[in-house]
Amino acid sequence: MQITTMGLVLRATKTGEADRILSILTADYGVVSAVAKGSLRLKSKLFSATSLFCYSEFTLFEGKTMCVVDEASVQEVFFGLHEDVEAMALAMYFAEIASTVNPAGEEAAAQLKLLLNSLYFLSEKKRQPRLIKAAYELRTLTNAGFMPNLVACAACMQYDSGSFFFDCSTGLLYCQSCAEKKGIQCNLDAPALAAMRHIIFSQDSKVFSFTLPPQSLALLSQAAGQYTLICMEKPMKTLSFLETVLT
Ligand SMILES: [Zn+2]
Known part of the structure; x- marks a missing residue:
C-alpha cells in the first residue's frame, strides 16, 4: 500500500x-x-x-x-538548528521524547504541531533555550496524558498564594502553608507557577508566548525537567550531552 x-x-x-x-x-x-x-x-x-x-x-x-x-x-x-550545538542538542532531546511518547491518533497531530513550533523557536532563536525546553516538556506531557494538576493546592484548594511546591513524582501542587506542614520547601515562585499554568492550559499557538525573570525561569526549568524524567520512566540518552551545552 x-x-x-x-x-x-x-x-x-x-x-x-x-x-x-x-x-x-x-x-x-x-x-x-x-x-x-x-x-x-x-x-x-x-x-x-x-x-x-x-x-x-x-x-x-x-x-x-x-x-x-x-x-x-x-x-x-530548520537551518538554525544546524548552526548551533545547543539548539541541535535540544532538538535531539525533543525528538527522543517524541519517539518515547510514540503518539497515535489525534495526539500525533498535536505532538507534531508542538514539535514543529518548538523547532521554529529554537531555529530562529526567538526564545531562550531553557524556556523552549520547559514549554515543550510540559506541553508534550500534557498532550500525552500526563497533565500535572496545577489548578490549586492538592490539600486545601488554595490557588493563589505566592510560592508553591510542585511534587514532580505525582504532578500535584501544594501551597506554602501545606508544604510547610509537610516539612517541604517550595520550589516554585508565583511567576514560575503562572508560566506552568500558561504552558499547559493555553491554545497551541500561545504555548511559547510568555516571559520570565531569570530566577523564575530557573525554577520552571528544574520542575519541568524533573517531572519529564519521572514521566518518561527511563533515562534519556540525549540528556547528558544536552546538559553540557545548555546555557
Ligand atoms: Zn494548601
Whole structure:
C-alpha cells in the first residue's frame, strides 16, 4: 500500500553504503520507520528531504518490516538548528521524547504541531533555550496524558498564594502553608507557577508566548525537567550531552 503524508524526520541513521533509516513523526500515522534508499548520495532527490529535522511530504510504500520512501519533498528546513550545538542538542532531546511518547491518533497531530513550533523557536532563536525546553516538556506531557494538576493546592484548594511546591513524582501542587506542614520547601515562585499554568492550559499557538525573570525561569526549568524524567520512566540518552551545552 502507498501512503502520502507530511512528516518530520526525528532520526536519520546511516545504513549500508548510502541509505538512511528514518524515524518520521507524522500527523496521520504517528511515528513511522522508513528506509530512504540511496538518500545519502548528494545527487539523490531524497537527499535534503530525508535529512534530520526536515519537515517533508513523504510518499511511502509499506514494506514487510518497514516502509520505503518513494518520494519526499521539502516543506521546511530548520537551518538554525544546524548552526548551533545547543539548539541541535535540544532538538535531539525533543525528538527522543517524541519517539518515547510514540503518539497515535489525534495526539500525533498535536505532538507534531508542538514539535514543529518548538523547532521554529529554537531555529530562529526567538526564545531562550531553557524556556523552549520547559514549554515543550510540559506541553508534550500534557498532550500525552500526563497533565500535572496545577489548578490549586492538592490539600486545601488554595490557588493563589505566592510560592508553591510542585511534587514532580505525582504532578500535584501544594501551597506554602501545606508544604510547610509537610516539612517541604517550595520550589516554585508565583511567576514560575503562572508560566506552568500558561504552558499547559493555553491554545497551541500561545504555548511559547510568555516571559520570565531569570530566577523564575530557573525554577520552571528544574520542575519541568524533573517531572519529564519521572514521566518518561527511563533515562534519556540525549540528556547528558544536552546538559553540557545548555546555557
Ligand atoms: Zn494548601
